[in-house]
Amino acid sequence: MTTKDPKIEAIERFFAAYAANDVDGIAQVLAENVEWTIPGHHPLAGTKRGIDEVRAFFEQLAKTGFQAAPLFLEANEEYVVDVHRGWSTEGVGQVDTTWALIWHFGADGKVDHVVNLSADQHQMDAFVWANFDLAPLPGRLA
Numbered sequence: 001m002t003t004k005d006p007k008i009e010a011i012e013r014f015f016a017a018y019a020a021n022d023v024d025g026i027a028q029v030l031a032e033n034v035e036w037t038i039p040g041h042h043p044l045a046g047t048k049r050g051i052d053e054v055r056a057f058f059e060q061l062a063k064t065g066f067q068a069a070p071l072f073l074e075a076n077e078e079y080v081v082d083v084h085r086g087w088s089t090e091g092v093g094q095v096d097t098t099w100a101l102i103w104h105f106g107a108d109g110k111v112d113h114v115v116n117l118s119a120d121q122h123q124m125d126a127f128v129w130a131n132f133d134l135a136p137l138p139g140r141l142a
Contacts, residue, residue, distance in 0.1 A: 005075040007105050011082055014111075015070055021062050023055050030054060031110040038116050042128035064131050065089030068099070079104055088127060095120075095127040 010029045017025025036048040038057065048054045065088055072083040080103040087096035098119040106112035118124050134140050 005080075006109065007075045007080045007103070008073050010105075010109070010111065011073055011080050011103060012070075015068060015084075018058070018068055023058055023062075026058055027051050027055055029111050031106050031108060031112040034110075034112055034114070036114045036116075039118055040121055040125045040128065042125045043132045043134050044128050045125075060132065064091035064127075066095075071098075091127070092130040093127050095123050097123055 014026055014029045017023075017028070030051050032051055033049075034051060034054055036054045036057070038045050038048065044057060044060060048057050066086065067089060068084045068086045070082055070084045072081075074081050082101045082103065084099055084101070085096070086099045088094050100117040100119075102115045102117070103111050104113040
């Protein structure tokens, strides 16, 4: 009998929480100081630092009914690589593409760094711009 890698189990819990729109469940697999990098040239792109920023990202993405279905998961000592289909169910236009994520696990067994890679970044950029506006100036500036 083969025992499943606990890192794979953590990513499976993440995807189950994601499918249920359970942001608290998503946060349970993340380290407090997690860094999550979203590629692109759109209002949701950039590196999110800390659970609050990652939660805010997923709360916004949920407004477009974004879904994800894992296709592949593999782990080594520190990393999990996942390939999944990601698509929208609501909003202006549609996005339906393949994503690869590189998940790094810290010594505490929680995810402390994630990098998203999109198979069709142009599609995602156009979709996000069609569905999310920037706050007006000067409020958008820190």
